[in-house]
Every structure is written in C-alpha cells, then in structure tokens.
Amino acid sequence: MARTAEKVRDLVAEDPEMRDAITALLEHEDETVEWRDVNESLTSGQWGRLIEKGVLEEAGDGFRLADPDAVREGLTGDDEPAYEGGSDVELPDDEESSWTTYDKAAGVLSLVMMTGYYYHPIRRTVGPAIDVVLGPLNGLLPFFVVVMVLAVCTGFWTSIIQANLMDFDKMSVYQERMQDIQERQKAARERGDEEALDRIQKEQMEAMGDQLGMFKMQFRPMVWIMLLTIPVFLWMYWKLGQIDRGVELILPLVGHTHLKDTIAGFMPAWIVWYFLCSMGFSQIVRKGLGIQTTPT
Template sequence: MARTEEKVRSLVSEDSEMRSAVETVLARSEDGEVKWVDVKGDLTSGQWGRLIERGVLVDGDSGFRLADESATRAALNGAGESATASASTTSSSSSTDPDEIEGTTWSIYDKAAALITVSLFAGYSWAPMRNLVGGTFDLLLSPLISTLPFFAVVMVLALATGLYSTLLQANLMNMDKMGAYQERMKDIQERRKDAKERGDDDALDAIQEEQMEAMGDQLGMFKEQFRPMVWIMFLTIPVFLWMYWAVGVGGNAEAHYTLESIVLPLVGERRWLDQAVGPIQVWIVWYFLCSMAFTQIIRKGLNIQTTPSAS
C-alpha cells in the first residue's frame, strides 16, 4: 500500500493535473477495472500512459485495474497541499515541460535576420552583391590586414566566428527544453517496447496516440535549433563573401590581394585557390581547420554545452 501511495503522491507533485486524472480513473472504474475508452475524453494519452508506466494501473481481466485503490484514495486525500505547492514550482520551470516544446516563438529581429540572411546567399553567385559585401567588410578588416599575413587574418576570423557561434547556440537554444523532448521520446519508446512484450493492446493504443502528439513537437524542435543558426549565418556569410572577394573565387573574379602560398598539414605547400581535399579549395580548408580547432577550445575553456542532454 505504501508503495502505491508514494507513486500517486509523486505523480501529483510532479504535475498538478494528474490529480484530476487519478480522480477520473477512480470514478470511472467499474468492478475495479477501467479501459482507455472509458476515460479518453477526460484524460490525455500521456496521462494514461504515465499511470500505466508508474504502476498505478496494472493489467486486469478485460482492461486495467488500480494496483491498490485504497492506497490511491489515501494518497489523493493527503496530497492536496503538496499538489498546490508543486503547481507553482511547475509554472516556474515550465521551460523544461515537454508539453511546452512548441512554445518557442521568433521575435521580429529573428525574422528580420532570417530575411537578410536569405538575401545574402545571393552573394555567392551574384558578383555585384559579393563585391558590395566584400568591399564593405574589407574596410572593417583593413587595420588587421595591414599588420598580419592573410593566413593569420583567416585564423582571427575563424576564432571570431567560433566564439560567437558557440555563444549564440548557448544563449538562443533552450537545452533543457530539447533535453526534455528527447527524454519524452525515449520514455515513450521504452513504454511501447514494454507494452509489446506484455501484449497489452490498450496500452499500445494509448502510447501510439501519445507518440503522434509528440511528433508534433518536432516543429518546435526545428525552430529551437534553427533560431541560433539564422544568427550564425547572418554574421558568418559576410565573412565568407569577403574571403570570396579577397581570394578571387567565382567566374571572372579577381583576387584583391597578392597572396603567398600556404603550407597545409599532410598536404604541403599550396596556393589559396588550389584544390586541397577533392574539389575543396585551400582557403576554405584552412578556414574550417582553424574554426573547428578554435570552437573546441572555446567550448572546453568556457564549459559551454551546445548539445542537449536528456536527464
């Protein structure tokens, strides 16, 4: 009895809405048993699945039955105050609730950055745009270019892009929310596997509905991941267009700087427009080598997590 009472108290403390869900199950159970069809209008599939998962509902003869009805009622009678307290806690930590995953919205600044970013892509194939962005960006870099060789300038740009990319990901992407989504999907898969092993068709139907609801969260996940990417591209595309402009990449393009050869690891001495790895040219290989190295150092040095981790 104590174990069941503890399970019910835990469910209610984690989610205040589970109290009404348990009360509905108690009210709808006939001869000690209840089926999904009896409560589907008042319970979500997620709530039904959690009751099964926690062992509050167990297999019956024709449906499910409460593992211990008296313990369940006792838990509800003693959980009123704790449920009220947990409601405020839940509201203050709503960012980690899987049901809130789709709540991320883009501000007008996010949308403006996305629009400008799409426009900047034209610079890769349209020379006037490339010359405009490259020439403007060159004015900002002129003090650096006058004191450092070109390969060192690219290293500085790689360091800068690695730094702001890491900071943007850390600050614009809600890792708790993404981790909660992953944890929810993992939990659904485990319960689905257990239900298949038991041959529990009612539980499988409920879990299937919950899984379909969770699939809708993928839009929220995409928005969560793409938002920092928009700002990263907004700041990084001008850097690439400047390198295109400076090195002379593209049809009928001319280099705006006299560049010396560079020695790449495992490749040897190459000119900036030579092919280094397959069709990939030396300038972009050098940039990515520097960027990846600096990004790893920045993440380790600042102890920044840029990938979600399910708890």
C-alpha cells in the same frame, strides 16, 4: 519518480509475476540485499530485469530499490500510463518556441546574403563594405593568418549565440519524452499488446508538435550565426578573387598548398583552413568559458 513508476508498470505488464517479486523487494526497501537473500521470492531473470531497468541500483556490495515510493506508485497505478514527463522543466508551448521579429529579419537578411555565393553583384557589394573593417587587418597580417583570426572570431560568436539562444534543459525534456515513448512502444510490441500500441502511437503523433518546437529552437541561433559568418565568407571569397593564386601554407595531411588550390578535387584550401581553425579554437573557447552547446 515518474520514470521509475512507468518502468515498474512496464515490467509488470510484461511479466505479471513481477508484481509479487517487486512487492517482496519492498519488504527490504531500507536494506541492501543480494539475490541470494530474496531468491525464494523472485527468479534470477526477474532480478536481472530489475537491475537492467534501473529499478534496483547498486549500493555497496549489494543492491537496493532506487526509489521505493515510485515503485509503490508503479504497482498501484494503471498498467499503461500517459506520459508524465521525466523532468521538472515544462515543455515550452508554441509561443515560447516562436521567433521574434528580429529573428525573422535576421533570417531574411542571411538568406539574401547567402545568394552572394552565386550572385556576383551581392558579393561585390558586401565584399568592399566588409573590407572597410577587415582591410586594415589584412594589410598588417598574411591572408592565411587573417582567415585564422576570422575563424576564431566566428567560432566565439557561434558558441556565445548557441549558449544564449538555445534552452538545453527543454531540449533534454524533448529528447527524454521521445525516448520514453520509444521504450514503452518497444515493450508493448514485445508483449503483443495492440491496445497499448494504439495509445502510444496516438501519443507519438501528439509529440510531433513538440518535435517541431525543438526544430524551431535549434534553428533559431543559426540565423544569427549566419548573419556574421556569411558576410565574412563573402569577404574572403571576394578578396581571394583579387589574388592570382593565393598564399602558400601547410595543411595537415595535405602538405604545401595554396589557399586557392582545391583539395580532393572540389574543396578550396582556404575553406578547409578556415574550418580547421574554427573547429579547433571553438572547442578551446567552449572549454575555457564553460559554454554548454549540447543538451544535458
């Protein structure tokens, strides 16, 4: 309801004559109408704006008011309201978005292991330790198949972590609030309302704290994802260091190559193979389990 009421207020602020046009439509709130039925009360331009804003919605062969109660609220309320939210989900406060001690520990450990890509002692420590688990698998399967299996496992892990640690309903509220502010700011700029622009800009600055909360919410699953994927990468990196050239395989658009060869002059073939497998199987896992990984 709040979004419809705000749209009505914006339309009236843009065109004061829109108030009479919308009032005339309220007389037909329980009816399906076409423009020719009300063309004496509003212009075709006003009719089009109401449809564009979603105040009028399609109903069979005509149109009707999407939410008459919200339309009345928009006509009787202030011309430029503060944001009221477009969802029943409340915005999380800083405490809800903060990381736990375990999250911070996982982040620190992930960063330490990440240095193993450049600092050889860490790679030589992590590689043999992980080899205790993955060594037997590597003894049974060709190395490129092992890379594929690891890509499937890390892709599954990534999907599960994102589904459980990210609140997509709250992310949707964050995005809806920012979109609402941008829409009202654009409308105020078009009608040259400097006073409304100042109020909206202040509201936008206050919303920056919400943006920080969304960033923290988005980054939190990453540390747990890296906690598994970085050791796996370090093990593959360490293992390939023991192979002269690597196993031969066929990559899409590339053809025959070896895992230790580079593609386009800079990207190792084994990394390309890993990401191709990971992206493909991750989509299958998400579809198969119905895992949501984006805001609604």
